[in-house]
Amino acid sequence: MPQPLTPLVQEVAALLNRSRQRVVFAESCTAGLVAASLARVPGISEYLCGSAVVYRLETKSKWLDIPAALLDDPGPVSNVIASLMAERVLALTPEADFAVSITGHLGPNAPSDLDGVVYVGVARREVPHGLGSMRTLTTQHQLPLEQEHVSPIQCSSRGETIREVRQWAAVALVLTTVRDLLHTSLGAGL
Numbered sequence: 001m002p003q004p005l006t007p008l009v010q011e012v013a014a015l016l017n018r019s020r021q022r023v024v025f026a027e028s029c030t031a032g033l034v035a036a037s038l039a040r041v042p043g044i045s046e047y048l049c050g051s052a053v054v055y056r057l058e059t060k061s062k063w064l065d066i067p068a069a070l071l072d073d074p075g076p077v078s079n080v081i082a083s084l085m086a087e088r089v090l091a092l093t094p095e096a097d098f099a100v101s102i103t104g105h106l107g108p109n110a111p112s113d114l115d116g117v118v119y120v121g122v123a124r125r126e127v128p129h130g131l132g133s134m135r136t137l138t139t140q141h142q143l144p145l146e147q148e149h150v151s152p153i154q155c156s157s158r159g160e161t162i163r164e165v166r167q168w169a170a171v172a173l174v175l176t177t178v179r180d181l182l183h184t185s186l187g188a189g190l
Contacts (some may be wrong), residue, residue, distance in 0.1 A: 005168070008175050009037050016047035016181035023178060024093040025051035026101035027063065028076065029118060030167055031111045034102070034174045049096045052089050064088035077105050077114050079080035079138045082121035087136055090123045098124040102174050106143070106166040116143040119169050120177050134158065139177075 016023065025034050035051035038044050054060040056070045064104040066084050068077065074080055085101035093099070104118030142167045 005037055005172055007174060008172060008179065009041060009112055012159040012175050012179050012182070013038060013041040013044050014043070015179060015186070019180065019182050019186055020047075020049050021091055021097040021185065022049050022095055024089050024096040025174070026089040026099065026121075027053050028055055028060070028085070028101075029050050029106050030102055030170050031055055031146040032168060033171045034100075036074065037171055049093050052092075054085065060085070063093075065155070068122070077103055077117060079119055079121075079140065080181060082119035083123075083136045083138045084121075085125035086121035086138075090125065098122060099181045100178055100181075104143070104170060106163045106170065108161075108163065117141070118143060118173065120174060122177060122181060124181075139184075141173055143173075160186065 009075055015184055027034055032051055032053040035048060038048050040066065054063055057068075057076055059072060060066045060076065060081070061068050063177050064085055065088055066081060070080055070084070082101050082103050084101060086099045090099035092095055099122070101121040101123075102118055105114040105116065106118075110116070120141065121136065123136045126135065138170055
């Protein structure tokens, strides 16, 4: 059975190999699917350090030392939390060159203003494999409802729910972010 995102996964793996950079993830709404997608590539362990699946608030707080007050306000689906997730998982993974995080509301039952909203955070070390300063960038994205031609419960003939479609869209978003970052790094000769 063909796996979702195979061409993108293979491209990211090839770019990681070419750039000789290592990545670590902090995943909330994707629950480890980003790392699992890359792990299908033989030899990826040279460049994939791992992923912290921090699905619940308490896990984000305990594993990544994110203050409970920030998880209350502005909340777990925010620029601040995505940024902290990337920074903290990078700080905990000295062998990684950069970290990418994702947090979001994929539904169902998401607050209407956050339904399908995800935040992707990227943290890079200023010095490769150094423990010094980091640069962080966070972006907000709205995942589509995919409801134009299907019911909200089933999004394809394979029986995927909106949530499943959004999870794979979120994985694609993270992998695209990694791909674009690596293209930029290679273009800059880093």
